[in-house]
Amino acid sequence: MTTQLQTTSVSTAVEVQAPVEHAFRVFTEGIGSWWDPGHHILQAGLAEMVFEPRVGGHIIDRGTDGSECRWARVLAYEPPHRVCFSWDINLSWQLEADPAKTSEVEVTFTADGPARTQVLLTHRHLDRHGEGWEGMRDALGSGWSLTHYAEVAERG
Amino acid sequence: MTNHVAVLTALADPTRRAIFERLARSPGAVGELARELPVSRPAVSQHLKVLKEAGLVTDHAVGTRRVYSVDTAGIAAIRDYFEQFWQQSLDRFRTAASQPVQETQEIQEET
Numbered sequence: 001m002t003t004q005l006q007t008t009s010v011s012t013a014v015e016v017q018a019p020v021e022h023a024f025r026v027f028t029e030g031i032g033s034w035w036d037p038g039h040h041i042l043q044a045g046l047a048e049m050v051f052e053p054r055v056g057g058h059i060i061d062r063g064t065d066g067s068e069c070r071w072a073r074v075l076a077y078e079p080p081h082r083v084c085f086s087w088d089i090n091l092s093w094q095l096e097a098d099p100a101k102t103s104e105v106e107v108t109f110t111a112d113g114p115a116r117t118q119v120l121l122t123h124r125h126l127d128r129h130g131e132g133w134e135g136m137r138d139a140l141g142s143g144w145s146l147t148h149y150a151e152v153a154e155r156g
Numbered sequence: 157m158t159n160h161v162a163v164l165t166a167l168a169d170p171t172r173r174a175i176f177e178r179l180a181r182s183p184g185a186v187g188e189l190a191r192e193l194p195v196s197r198p199a200v201s202q203h204l205k206v207l208k209e210a211g212l213v214t215d216h217a218v219g220t221r222r223v224y225s226v227d228t229a230g231i232a233a234i235r236d237y238f239e240q241f242w243q244q245s246l247d248r249f250r251t252a253a254s255q256p257v258q259e260t261q262e263i264q265e266e267t
Contacts, residue, residue, distance in 0.1 A: 007180040007226050010239040014246040017254040026253040034252035036245065091234065100170075117253075121246060123238050127167065127176060 009124035016117045023117040024080035024109045028053055041093050042069050053077060059085060071095060075104065082108050091129050101128050166210035171195055172203045176226065179213055183225035 016023045026033060032049040040046045044063035051059050052074060059072035076084035087103040090096040103125045110118045167173050174193055178184065186204065190197040204224055207213040214227045 007235075008177065010235050010242065012239070012242040012246050014250045016250050023253045027249060030252065034245070034249040036248060039241075039245075119246065119249070121242055123242060125177075126234050126238065127173070127180065129234065 008127040009122055010126070011120065011122045013118065013120045015112070016119055017115060018117060019115055020109050020111040020117045021080040023119060024083070027107060027109070027119070028077075028079075028083055031059065040069065041071065041089060041095070042067055053079075069095065072105075073099075076106075080109055082106070087123065096129075103128055166206050166212055169203070169206075171199070172207060175200065175203050176207060176212055179224055180226045183223050185218075185221045185223050187221075189224075 018026070028051045031051045035049055037046050040061045042061055042063040044065035044067055047062045047064045049059065049061055051057070055074055055077050057074040057077070058070040059074070061069040061071060063069070071088050072085040073088065074083070074085050076082060084104065084106045086099065087105055088096045088099075090101065096102050103123060105121065105123045107119065107121045110120075112118050167176065171193075175189060175195070178189060178193065184192075186197060186200050189195070189200045189204075193200070195203070204213060204215075208215065208224075211227055213224050215222050215224045217223075
């Protein structure tokens with residue numbers, strides 16, 4: 001197997017045809033416009049997502065039954081260039097209360113001209129989820145709720 | 157072969173996690189790890205033994221030294237998963253962010 005330098009993190013880059021301020025706003029406050037609505041761990045269907053735009057805020061999934069799931073803590077909020085949040089979902093697809101066992105997502109936005117933005121996302125410290133590596137592998141595809149996927153997707 | 161309980165035990169210890177994270181950056185021998193981290197040489201050896209038994213690190217001889225590195229098989233599954241997850245998610249994000257102005261206003265009204 002190939003040994004990678006960044007063994008415990010993954011990075012993904014994408015180019016957006018929009019000004020940096022717009023790209024940042026859509027990623028954060030507009031998270032509900034692009035997040036796959038099947039990717040949540042609520043019992044009920046996903047009604048909406050809220051990104052609280054401040055350090056100490058949360059990313060909150062709200063269910064159609066009024067339930068809430070605060071699955072991320074906002075660790076850095078520096079519009080329009082950088083945002084960082086925790087990933088408080090463990091590999092058994094439950095909320096993780098111990099911050100030492102959560103990973104971290106950092107996203108940077110770099111203007112590439114007035115109407116183009118380079119976005120780089122890094123999800124690091126994946127080893128902190130440690131104990132569930134095998135569970136993760138076994139649960140792939142079954143972790144996220146697909147219960148009300150169609151309903152939410154059709155509602156747009 | 158990665159054992160579930162052994163992995164749990166191995167990474168529950170903060171010192172072992174520090175050693176593991178250090179090795180994730182680059183391979184190293186016992187002496188280097190003891191110099192870089194606030195841990196004695198015998199303790200480093202002991203921690204490496206536990207990490208090795210848990211299938212988290214492997215070792216190989218380089219001359220007279222034994223060099224330890226992270227066994228990528230254990231974490232490969234979770235890396236693969238998140239790599240795929242974020243590629244799909246950012247693809248959706250790019251589509252949403254590149255939409256015309258009227259779509260932007262809808263997003264702002266929602267939040």
